[in-house]
Amino acid sequence: MTGNAKAPRKVIFNADCINVMQAFDAASVDFILTDPPYVTRYRARDGRTVANDDNGRWLRPAFRQMHRVLKDGGFCVSFYGWNRVDLFMDAWRAAGFRIVGHLVFRKCYASSTRFLRYEHEQAYLLAKGNPARPARPIPDVLDFPYTGNRLHPTQKPIEALAPLIEAFTQPGDLVLDPFCGSGSTLVAAHQLGRDWTGIELDNGHYRTASKRLAGQPQHRAAA
Template identity: 80%
Template structure:
């Protein structure tokens, strides 16, 4: 990887991700794994909400920047809101991503129940340019342990993210999560010996992520 002097490593940035990514060098990250707002006005049982979940104005510019900072031949895994898939698909394709796979994360619980009991999450696998096939393809259905959402209203389990990072990166690669919340993606990257960048708009969540990752780094150093 070349020309990445302006791209930080192993840092949680409290900022609007579009503004932050604009300062990064082109092609300076190896893999993107992110859980953006689903544009569904989400509110959990405690009344917690997600920043920018009430509009989709950020979708196109955010994925344009993700495509720019991702290296040619790199992959992006993006969670999305199933009932807003048209908005997400438009943003991905207009940015230049190719859709090359779909992932389903199987829950042992229902996150809500309306017309159905909603017992899964989903993400698309996106590619930039000419990509190489992974050496060991993983299943497109993965288990999704319950986190309790203690750190964030839509907290993702590290255990569900690790297989994706192992499949699409090598040790020492740089992984980006522009919507890092409480830091689950950087935590999974850190466990696997990858460098990482987390960006989070909400100051409280950014502080939570920074503390979480500093604690993990301290434990690794002490081991």
């Protein structure tokens, strides 16, 4: 951490992430891993939707706060909607992030079929300042096991998130997910011996994430 900068640890907030992050100290978070709404008016096959997926008004202020609370030399991994990449790029750059990598998560199934069979997810690796390179860089193509989306309409698998947390943090670091959904990032961080903080606007998903984290055993020591 930078100096005595602090942010809450091992807590999930049921609130707007912009308002919550405004209360954090600057440079108080070691790593951000998040799957924000894609601004695509997404509707799952069972009719479930994602809060704030119908507008991009939150994009710039949310990423501005993420950049502020992230320590200098830290990383943020953000999933994004490929057909709204212009909006996300604008928000990331306006916040002050440098784009230093692109990640592709390969699926063994098609999430939808239109002009193509859509068999991957994607995220960008964003940096604040000039971070050191990881000791053991991970591949930019990772497997994405099927979760069944039982807990959230766009649920991410822990197995795809854990390598990112392991590569860009150390045990005891604070991992923030401002759009934590059902809590997959937080569970992955917990299992790797990292501290975590989540923020979720939707009360139902907040309750799911809270229950999920409450059921986690004491984390194992990281190798």
